[in-house]
Amino acid sequence: AQSVTQPDIHITVSEGASLELRCNYSYGATPYLFWYVQSPGQGLQLLLKYFSGDTLVQGIKGFEAEFKRSQSSFNLRKPSVHWSDAAEYFCAVVTNSGNTPLVFGKGTRLSVIA
Amino acid sequence: ETGVTQSPTHLIKTRGQQVTLRCSSQSGHNTVSWYQQALGQGPQFIFQYYREEENGRGNFPPRFSGLQFPNYSSELNVNALELDDSALYLCASSLRGLGQETQYFGPGTRLLVL
Numbered sequence: 001a002q003s004v005t006q007p008d009i010h011i012t013v014s015e016g017a018s019l020e021l022r023c024n025y026s027y028g029a030t031p032y033l034f035w036y037v038q039s040p041g042q043g044l045q046l047l048l049k050y051f052s053g054d055t056l057v058q059g060i061k062g063f064e065a066e067f068k069r070s071q072s073s074f075n076l077r078k079p080s081v082h083w084s085d086a087a088e089y090f091c092a093v094v095t096n097s098g099n100t101p102l103v104f105g106k107g108t109r110l111s112v113i114a
Numbered sequence: 115e116t117g118v119t120q121s122p123t124h125l126i127k128t129r130g131q132q133v134t135l136r137c138s139s140q141s142g143h144n145t146v147s148w149y150q151q152a153l154g155q156g157p158q159f160i161f162q163y164y165r166e167e168e169n170g171r172g173n174f175p176p177r178f179s180g181l182q183f184p185n186y187s188s189e190l191n192v193n194a195l196e197l198d199d200s201a202l203y204l205c206a207s208s209l210r211g212l213g214q215e216t217q218y219f220g221p222g223t224r225l226l227v228l
Contacts, residue, residue, distance in 0.1 A: 004156075032214065043118075043204055044157070044219040051214045090156055094215075101147060101170060102206075102217060104156030 002027045004091050006105035013081050014113055021076040021108050023091030031093040033074040034102065035065055038088045047089075050074065061085070086112045116141045118207050118220035126226045127195050135190040135223045137205030145169075145210045146188040147217060148180060151202040163188055164210055192225075200227045 003026040013019055025031060032051050036044040048059025055067040065076045074091060088109050092102040119138045127133050139146050145164045149157035159172035163182035177193040186207070192199055202224050206217035 034216075036219070041224075043120075043221040044206075046216065046218065049216060092156075101159035101162060101172065102149075102157070103159070106154075106156045 002031065002093055002095065002103045004093050004103055004105035006089075006091055006108050008108045009106070010109045010111065012111040012113060015083050016080050019076075019078045019081045019085070019110070021089050021091075021110070023074045023076065023105060024072050025074065025091075025093045026072065027093060027095065029095070030069065031095060033065075033067060034092040034094075035059065035063070035074075035076050036090045036092060037061075038090065038107075040087075044090065047076070081110075081112055083112045083114070086110055118205060118218055120203075120205050120220040120223050122223060123221065124224045124226075126228060128228050129195055129197060131195050131227075132191065132193045133195060133225060135192075135203050135205075135225070137188045137190070137207075137220060139186045139188070139205075139207030140218050143207035143209050143218075144186055145208045145215070146182055146186065147206045147208070148188070148190050149204040149206065150174070151204055151222070152198075153201070157204055160190070195227045197227050200225060 005024045034049045035047040050067045088107045090107045091105045121136045147162040148160040151157040161171040162169050166182045179191045181189045202222045204222045205220045208215045208217045
C-alpha cells in the first residue's frame with residue numbers, strides 16, 4: 001500500500017529565510033505527487049503537482065518541489081519565506097492510474113517568526 | 115469558474131444522531147471524493163463518487179454513506195454518530211477521463227459530536 005512520510009511535525013523559520021519541507025513516499029512505481037497547504041480552519045489549497053517530465057516543478061506562491069526517484073522524495077522548497085506562509089503543509093500521493101484516492105502524510109506545521 | 119463549496123461550515127450534533135453534509139463540485143468536474151481530517155492528522159479517504167455511483171471506499175464503516183446527483187453535487191451521510199466522528203470533513207472534486215486527475219478541495223465542514 002502507498003504511504004507518505006513527512007518527518008518534520010513542526011518547523012519554525014525566520015521571515016526571509018529559505019525553507020525545505022521533506023516528503024518521502026512508498027510506492028513501487030512512479031506516483032503522482034502533490035503538495036497542499038492548509039491555513040487554520042480552512043480547506044486544502046493545491047500548491048503544486050508532479051505527474052511526469054521535468055522533476056523540478058514550480059507552484060503558486062513561489063514554491064517549488066523536486067521529485068527524486070532514487071530517494072523516493074518530493075521535497076517542497078521556497079527561497080524566502082513570508083509571514084503569510086505560516087500554515088500546515090501536506091504531501092500526498094496517488095498511483096499513476098490517477099483515479100485512486102489521495103494518500104496524505106500527517107503534515108508539517110510551519111511557523112514563521114520575525 | 116466556481117470552486118468547490120460545502121455546507122454547512124460548522125455543526126454540532128450529539129451521539130447517536132444523524133448528519134448530512136453537502137458539497138457542490140467545481141464547474142466541469144464529474145467526480146467527488148470525501149475525506150475526514152481528525153485534529154492534527156492528514157485527511158483520510160472516505161469514498162469517491164463518479165457517475166452517481168460509489169467508486170472506491172476507504173476504511174470507514176457502512177454508517178458512512180453518500181450520494182452523487184446528476185449535477186455532480188454530493189452528500190455525505192453519517193448515521194449513529196460517535197464522539198470520534200468529530201472532525202473536519204473535506205470534499206474534493208476532479209475531472210475523470212483525461213488521466214492525471216487533480217483534486218480540488220472545498221473549505222470543509224467542521225463537525226463536533228457531543
